[in-house]
Each structure stands twice: as C-alpha cells, then as structure tokens.
Amino acid sequence: MSDAKSNLLLFFDxxxxxxxxxxxxxxxxxxxxxxxxxxxxxxxxxxLSNRFGEDAGRTIPVRxxxxxxxSLPMELPYNAQFSLFIEKHRVMAxxxxxxFMGMRDVExxxxxxxxxxxxxxxxxxxxxxxVAILHRxxxxxxxIPTFAETFPDKFxxxxxxxxxxxxxxxxxxxxxxxxxxxxxYTASNLEPEQxxxxxxxxxxxxxxxxxxxxxxxxxxxxxxxxNKDRRGELFYYMxxxxxxxxTMERLCNNLGFVRRFNNFREPIEEGYFPKLDSQVASRAWPxxxxxxxxxxxxxxxxxxRSELTDLETWRDRFIRAIETNTVTLPNGRTIQLDEERGIDxxxxxxxxxxxxxxxxxxxxxxxxxxxxxxxxxxxxxxxLESFGVMxxxxxxxxxxxxxxxxxxxxxxxxxxxxxxxxYGDDRLDFPGIRVSGVGIEGRAGNNVLSTRWExxxxxxxxxxxxxxxxxVQARFTHLQxxxxxxxxxxxxxxGQSAMGTVRIFLAPTLDDKGAALSLEAQRRLMVExxxxxxxxxxxxxxxxxxxxxxxxxxxxxxxFRNQTARPGDPGSTAAEEFDFCGCGWPHHMLIxxxxxxxxxxxxxxxxxxxxxxxxxxxxxxxxNDAASYCGIRDRKYPDRRAMGFPFDRPLSAPSxxxxxxxxxxxxxxxxxxxxxxxxxxxxx
Numbered sequence: 001m002s003d004a005k006s007n008l009l010l011f012f013d014x015x016x017x018x019x020x021x022x023x024x025x026x027x028x029x030x031x032x033x034x035x036x037x038x039x040x041x042x043x044x045x046x047x048l049s050n051r052f053g054e055d056a057g058r059t060i061p062v063r064x065x066x067x068x069x070x071s072l073p074m075e076l077p078y079n080a081q082f083s084l085f086i087e088k089h090r091v092m093a094x095x096x097x098x099x100f101m102g103m104r105d106v107e108x109x110x111x112x113x114x115x116x117x118x119x120x121x122x123x124x125x126x127x128x129x130x131v132a133i134l135h136r137x138x139x140x141x142x143x144i145p146t147f148a149e150t151f152p153d154k155f156x157x158x159x160x161x162x163x164x165x166x167x168x169x170x171x172x173x174x175x176x177x178x179x180x181x182x183x184x185y186t187a188s189n190l191e192p193e194q195x196x197x198x199x200x201x202x203x204x205x206x207x208x209x210x211x212x213x214x215x216x217x218x219x220x221x222x223x224x225x226x227n228k229d230r231r232g233e234l235f236y237y238m239x240x241x242x243x244x245x246x247t248m249e250r251l252c253n254n255l256g257f258v259r260r261f262n263n264f265r266e267p268i269e270e271g272y273f274p275k276l277d278s279q280v281a282s283r284a285w286p287x288x289x290x291x292x293x294x295x296x297x298x299x300x301x302x303x304x305r306s307e308l309t310d311l312e313t314w315r316d317r318f319i320r321a322i323e324t325n326t327v328t329l330p331n332g333r334t335i336q337l338d339e340e341r342g343i344d345x346x347x348x349x350x351x352x353x354x355x356x357x358x359x360x361x362x363x364x365x366x367x368x369x370x371x372x373x374x375x376x377x378x379x380x381x382x383x384l385e386s387f388g389v390m391x392x393x394x395x396x397x398x399x400x401x402x403x404x405x406x407x408x409x410x411x412x413x414x415x416x417x418x419x420x421x422x423y424g425d426d427r428l429d430f431p432g433i434r435v436s437g438v439g440i441e442g443r444a445g446n447n448v449l450s451t452r453w454e455x456x457x458x459x460x461x462x463x464x465x466x467x468x469x470x471x472v473q474a475r476f477t478h479l480q481x482x483x484x485x486x487x488x489x490x491x492x493x494x495g496q497s498a499m500g501t502v503r504i505f506l507a508p509t510l511d512d513k514g515a516a517l518s519l520e521a522q523r524r525l526m527v528e529x530x531x532x533x534x535x536x537x538x539x540x541x542x543x544x545x546x547x548x549x550x551x552x553x554x555x556x557x558x559x560f561r562n563q564t565a566r567p568g569d570p571g572s573t574a575a576e577e578f579d580f581c582g583c584g585w586p587h588h589m590l591i592x593x594x595x596x597x598x599x600x601x602x603x604x605x606x607x608x609x610x611x612x613x614x615x616x617x618x619x620x621x622x623x624n625d626a627a628s629y630c631g632i633r634d635r636k637y638p639d640r641r642a643m644g645f646p647f648d649r650p651l652s653a654p655s656x657x658x659x660x661x662x663x664x665x666x667x668x669x670x671x672x673x674x675x676x677x678x679x680x681x682x683x684x
Contacts, residue, residue, distance in 0.1 A: 081280075208629075262411070317363070488542070529590065
C-alpha cells in the first residue's frame with residue numbers, strides 16, 4: 001500500500017485528537033502548513049510541531065493547497081451530535097463528501113482532511129471521509145476501521161472507559177488485563193424487552209446498520225454515489241429481514257410479535273435508557289421515558305420545524321400511491337409502479353434521498369419518523385438536549401421502538417407487494433430439477449441447530465483519547481451458534497448439466513401462543529440464510545454448503561477487523577480475504593437464539609434456474625460475500641429475481657407444504673440453546 005494512500009487511515013486513529021499529534025502504531029505526525037492550525041494554536045505552532053515531531057516514527061508533509069469553501073460543513077458545532085436523519089446535517093455532509101470526492105489526488109485529499117480534522121465535527125468528518133474512501137477510484141482497497149474502534153462510545157457502557165483510563169495509567173501495555181463489558185446493563189429483568197437486549201444492543205448488528213447506511217448514502221451532487229442498482233429495494237429488503245429476525249428472537253423469548261407504531265399520536269409504551277456517553281459531545285445520550293408521546297418539533301438550532309401532521313400527510317400520500325399503483329412527479333405527470341421497478345421506486349421514496357422521484361410531495365417519512373422519536377424528550381430544545389439513539393444509524397437499533405417503527409414501514413412495503421399477483425409455476429418451477437431431501441449436519445446432531453453465549457474481545461484503543469497509549473481490550477458477550485453444513489439431495493432428470501441458484505430460508509412454525517402460524521405470517525418471517533449457485537450433473541447430486549459461507553453474513557474477523565493485521569497490498573492475493581467494505585450481517589447472529597428445550601423452525605430450500613436468475617457482470621474484488629443484504633460495490637445486485645423471492649409476495653397455497661414445487665423442499669428443525677458462555681475459539 002502506498003504511504004500516501006495509507007496515510008488517510010491515520011485520520012481514524014483517536015479522531016478527537018488533533019492530527020498534528022502522533023497517530024498509529026508508528027507514531028506518524030502530519031506536518032501542517034502554519035495557516036492550517038486553528039487560531040487557538042497559532043501562537044504555539046512551532047512549539048506543537050517540535051513537541052509531537054521530536055520522537056515521531058514518521059513525518060507526513062502536508063501539501064499546501066488552495067482550500068475549498070468549508071463554511072457549510074463547519075456550521076455543525078465541533079462538539080455536537082451528528083445525524084444522517086436530520087436534513088440540515090445531510091446537506092452539510094453531502095457538501096463535505098463532494099469536497100472530498102473532488103480532490104484531484106490522494107495528496108490533496110490528505111491535505112484538505114488535515115485542515116478539516118481540526119475543525120469539522122468528528123462524527124461528520126469520519127462519515128464523509130469514509131464515504132469518499134469507499135467511492136474514490138484512487139482509494140479503492142483501503143479498509144475503513146470499524147466504527148466501534150473509532151467511536152466506541154456509541155457501542156459500549158461508559159464505565160468501560162473509566163476502567164480503561166485507570167488501566168492505561170497503572171498497567172504496562174503488555175500486561176493490561178481485558179476489561180469486561182457487562183451483559184444486559186441497560187435494564188433489569190423487570191423490563192420484558194430486556195430479554196432481547198442481546199439482539200438490540202449487539203455491537204455487530206449495530207455496526208452492520210451503520211455500515212449499510214455508509215455504503216448507501218443519502219445525498220451528494222454526484223448521483224452515482226447515491227443512485228446504486230436497486231438501492232430502494234435493498235433498503236426495503238434489508239430492513240424487512242431485520243424485522244423478521246427480531247420477531248423470531250422475540251418468539252424464542254416468550255415475547256409477542258412486534259407491535260406496529262402506526263398511530264403517531266399514541267404514547268410509546270416502551271422506555272429506553274441507553275446508558276451511553278458521547279465522548280465528542282461530552283454528555284450522556286438522553287433517555288426516553290415509558291409513555292412518551294411524539295409532538296411537533298421546533299428546534300431552530302437544528303433547523304427543524306415540523307408538525308406531526310406532516311408525518312400523517314406523507315403517510316397518506318404513500319398509501320395513495322400504493323393503492324393507485326402510481327407515483328406523482330413534480331411536473332404533475334405520473335409513473336406506474338410496475339412489477340419490475342415498483343418496489344425500488346417506493347424504497348427510494350421511503351428513505352428520502354436525491355433520487356426520490358418527488359421529494360417535496362412524498363416528503364421524508366422514514367427519516368423524519370426517526371427524528372420525531374429521537375427528539376420526543378425535548379422537541380422544542382427547552383432543555384438543550386440533543387437527539388436520542390433513534391437519531392443515529394449507529395445506535396438506533398438499540399431502541400425497542402426502532403423495530404416498531406420499521407415494522408410499520410415494512411407494512412407499507414408489504415401493502416404494495418400484496419397488490420402483485422402470486423407467482424405461478426412459470427416463475428417457481430425448475431423443470432427437470434427435483435429437490436428430494438434437505439437437512440443439516442452439525443455438532444448437535446442432524447437437523448438440530450445449537451446456540452450459546454460467546455465471550456469475545458475488541459480493541460478500543462484507536463478511539464480512546466487519553467494516554468498512555470497501547471492496546472485496550474474489552475471483552476463482551478454475544479450470541480453464537482455451532483457451525484453446520486447444509487445437505488441437499490437433488491435429482492436432475494433433464495439429461496444434461498444445469499446450473500441452479502440455491503435459496504435457503506428459515507422460519508418459525510408457531511406463534512407466541514403456541515398455535516401454528518398461517519402461511520402469510522410465516523411468509524413474512526422467512527429469514528434468508530444463504531443463496532449460492534451450484535452445478536447439477538445429470539442424475540443424483542448431493543450439494544453440501546458450509547454455514548460459514550453464507551451470502552448474508554460476514555465473519556467475526558471482518559465485523560471486528562483489526563487493520564494492523566491486514567496482509568499485503570490492496571488488491572493483492574494476500575489481502576483478498578481481508579479486503580471488504582465491511583457491510584454484512586454479523587455471522588454470529590445468523591441463527592436465532594432458540595430455547596433450551598428446542599425451538600421449532602422450518603428450513604426451506606429452493607433451487608431456481610440460474611439462467612433466469614443471473615446478471616451478466618464481472619465480479620471484482622472480495623466485496624461480494626454478503627451480497628444478499630448489501631449488494632456488490634460498483635456492480636448490479638447479483639440476482640435478477642426480486643429480493644426475498646419466492647416469499648416477497650403472497651403465496652397461493654393454504655400451507656407451506658402445499659406451496660412446494662418439485663424443486664423445493666422443507667425440513668423441520670430445532671434450535672437448542674445452551675445457557676453457557678464459552679471463550680471465543682473454543683467449541684460449545
């Protein structure tokens with residue numbers, strides 16, 4: 001990796017410390033032009049340069065360039081919170097992204113970043129630089145540090161930082177003991193929602209949600225950055241899958257289905273106390289008390305003035321568009337929501353961005369729903385409080401109301417899908433291909449999935465702004481499952497070789513009362529576990545697939561990857577396995593928790609015709625192993641079918657068994673939870 005390129009990653013090291021201080025393991029120092037220093041440092045410029053440069057491992061000369069107009073991004077106070085859901089913040093971030101994208105080369109980008117890092121809000125700077133690195137051609141192959149490394153305050157109990165400060169002061173770097181992050185520290189067992197806190201507050205899940213919105217930004221003057229292939233549909237599908245997964249977790253824990261937040265004027269029954277402190281804003285994240293009601297927002301400091309009726313108006317216009325199957329354009333004309341692009345158009349309207357077909361009319365329903373909820377504790381800024389966790393894509397999934405809001409959003413998408421005709425045999429069948437048997441093999445036995453707790457560690461030192469430096473390991477407990485193999489028996493009677501797309505889903509079989517789920521309810525709870533292509537020779541075939549190879553997930557090492565462990569140069573063979581954009585569901589959360597007696601689920605396997613599924617394109621790089629939820633960077637979504645096919649629309653059958661075609665099969669499974677905690681690397 002060229003030094004010029006790798007220097008950009010140093011801006012993610014201790015992001016709230018000035019870039020003229022030593023960065024990274026090699027103690028690199030940016031040598032800034034004198035006028036790059038903020039006014040408060042102007043009188044001591046030479047002193048600072050000498051102080052931090054004397055024992056620097058490497059000095060990085062910063063090119064003196066004509067700086068762009070940064071007045072708009074600098075309007076966000078340095079010590080404020082930053083939210084992509086707030087329009088003012090999105091506009092400021094879009095401008096900064098454009099500036100970073102417009103730099104002529106990496107050296108100029110480094111130069112403007114060194115100026116911005118001393119002045120721009122760290123959260124916004126981190127986000128905009130990350131987007132630029134992901135999308136600039138000359139920064140391809142750079143792996144952005146995980147947000148948990150850079151800003152651990154968004155993921156970790158603040159007591160950990162006090163303990164870390166004590167540890168770094170007393171213990172030598174090589175002898176520091178790991179710090180334990182407490183389990184279920186946000187509420188007691190008196191709160192029923194705490195039974196699924198392990199899901200909501202999982203670091204990997206929240207990193208996935210943050211990184212997805214990083215890969216699919218809202219605003220930029222370069223439409224190509226926003227207007228990615230099937231972006232709106234992917235917004236729908238990724239969040240729909242989150243709701244399905246969360247519902248399964250609730251059913252495993254004797255909680256009911258997610259209750260839709262569909263009446264904006266009713267109190268939100270659930271409270272949430274996040275127990276997080278912001279190291280940048282230097283204050284605790286505000287709680288939301290049980291029974292809070294969202295109201296009109298009037299916050300001049302955030303340039304937000306919006307009435308609750310706005311949400312209701314936008315909702316009604318969405319429903320009208322779905323009922324009439326048409327969308328009104330700004331010029332008064334209409335476009336049809338056809339079967340191929342309708343869901344993508346609705347998704348782009350719902351997550352309002354520059355590619356929404358009529359942003360002024362259909363508004364900003366999804367984003368402003370987050371904003372209204374996140375400001376419900378202080379809607380008029382009388383207490384000078386910032387937004388709650390629902391206002392930040394890195395923290396929103398911690399709050400129970402996130403799932404209530406998105407379940408309602410998903411209902412509107414499903415309303416559109418329900419208007420489409422059920423798939424016929426011409427779409428469902430694969431003539432000559434018969435799936436004669438499916439099952440799994442694992443440590444717990446055939447057709448049994450086993451889960452447990454696992455104790456893992458993450459290094460927080462990159463995001464800690466106190467001395468002395470050195471590794472600070474934090475141990476946290478998360479759900480884990482034993483790995484397993486899918487075993488699929490297929491008979492190819494066509495007399496010639498064929499290529500098939502294997503689609504694997506998992507769904508519950510019982511509701512919260514123990515009664516059998518209707519097919520419609522089961523359809524909406526189908527969780528995609530994997531999707532892959534396989535050759536099928538004439539006659540009998542046994543297809544085996546490791547759970548580790550899921551098209552939905554990225555492994556633990558990528559969710560919590562350590563950049564210093566990255567081998568080789570970007571694009572090299574040695575680095576291929578490490579190179580990845582970081583978007584993907586955490587593999588340790590692939591399988592629901594289950595129960596100690598065994599939670600009944602059904603495994604569904606379908607093989608469709610690859611010739612009808614395939615997208616003609618070259619797959620470059622390694623950013624393609626979590627394509628089901630994240631797509632493929634700079635490429636088309638690698639499946640011609642609708643996302644979630646064949647369960648993305650209602651089924652014309654009374655039961656799942658009746659729905660099966662010869663190229664499909666099911667297998668009842670049990671998920672057995674073992675209530676033990678095993679250190680990472682050991683078997684359960």
